[in-house]
Amino acid sequence: MNHELWNHVVDIFSPPTWLCPVCGAGTLIFVDKSYRSEPDSNTRRGWGHESWDPSCDSGYFSCLLRCANAKCEEPVLVAGRYKTDEVPDQQYGSLAKQIQYPVSLIPPPSIISIPDCCPSAIADIIKISFSLYWMDPGAAANKLRLAIERYLDYKKIRKTGRNRKDWLTTHHRIIDLGKYSDKNKDKSDILLAIKWIGNTGSHNELSRKDVLDAYEMLEHVLALEFSPKNSQIQALAKKINKKKGPVKP
Numbered sequence: 384m385n386h387e388l389w390n391h392v393v394d395i396f397s398p399p400t401w402l403c404p405v406c407g408a409g410t411l412i413f414v415d416k417s418y419r420s421e422p423d424s425n426t427r428r429g430w431g432h433e434s435w436d437p438s439c440d441s442g443y444f445s446c447l448l449r450c451a452n453a454k455c456e457e458p459v460l461v462a463g464r465y466k467t468d469e470v471p472d473q474q475y476g477s478l479a480k481q482i483q484y485p486v487s488l489i490p491p492p493s494i495i496s497i498p499d500c501c502p503s504a505i506a507d508i509i510k511i512s513f514s515l516y517w518m519d520p521g522a523a524a525n526k527l528r529l530a531i532e533r534y535l536d537y538k539k540i541r542k543t544g545r546n547r548k549d550w551l552t553t554h555h556r557i558i559d560l561g562k563y564s565d566k567n568k569d570k571s572d573i574l575l576a577i578k579w580i581g582n583t584g585s586h587n588e589l590s591r592k593d594v595l596d597a598y599e600m601l602e603h604v605l606a607l608e609f610s611p612k613n614s615q616i617q618a619l620a621k622k623i624n625k626k627k628g629p630v631k632p
């Protein structure tokens with residue numbers, strides 16, 4: 384996972400190499416002449432003021448991206464805020480340039496890969512988080528916490544205590560997961576870390592880096608649990624260990 388792809392600030396005319404959310408094969412490219420921007424009321428009020436200069440310009444933008452895969456060409460609508468900053472220019476020394484801060488991508492690119500075998504109860508929640516990430520990273524982290532609960536359900540980790548009346552906390556259930564095997568202990572440690580980030584998202588401001596860390600850890604757990612390649616490698620290792628030597632095809 385490349386954190387650089389998911390910065391808050393984006394040059395939307397030359398977007399990061401986001402993969403198409405539909406085909407997953409083509410990258411998204413800017414659609415010529417699709418950019419529209421509108422100054423906000425604060426900028427409009429400042430226009431007549433003597434101290435106003437172009438760097439005070441801010442407002443809202445929208446534009447289209449499109450999948451470069453000729454068999455797909457899915458459009459993605461981007462909307463958000465812009466601010467204006469001075470950037471170096473060879474001819475004029477510097478120029479005022481609009482810098483984009485997307486708050487909505489429809490449909491949103493996938494921030495992490497979700498294995499095909501991942502149950503939809505887990506995958507659907509993670510996909511919702513991809514939309515929320517742009518507008519409210521803390522809300523995205525909360526969805527990742529919910530995805531963990533769905534994962535614990537999938538692993539059949541009990542939700543109630545022995546008397547079947549008291550509900551167990553997510554924290555307790557994650558610890559329980561780790562008791563089953565060493566493999567589950569590794570996952571349990573990672574899920575606990577994601578849960579702490581999700582908790583912080585409920586109460587305080589989270590940085591985008593914190594949320595991207597949570598995504599990266601969740602992607603690792605999903606790959607361990609659901610990636611066919613991993614289970615093939617584990618099966619191969621099991622065979623070799625049993626034979627104490629290479630296995631013939």
Ligand SMILES: [Zn+2]
Pocket residue numbers: 403404405406407408409450451452455456457
């Ligand atoms: Zn596509």
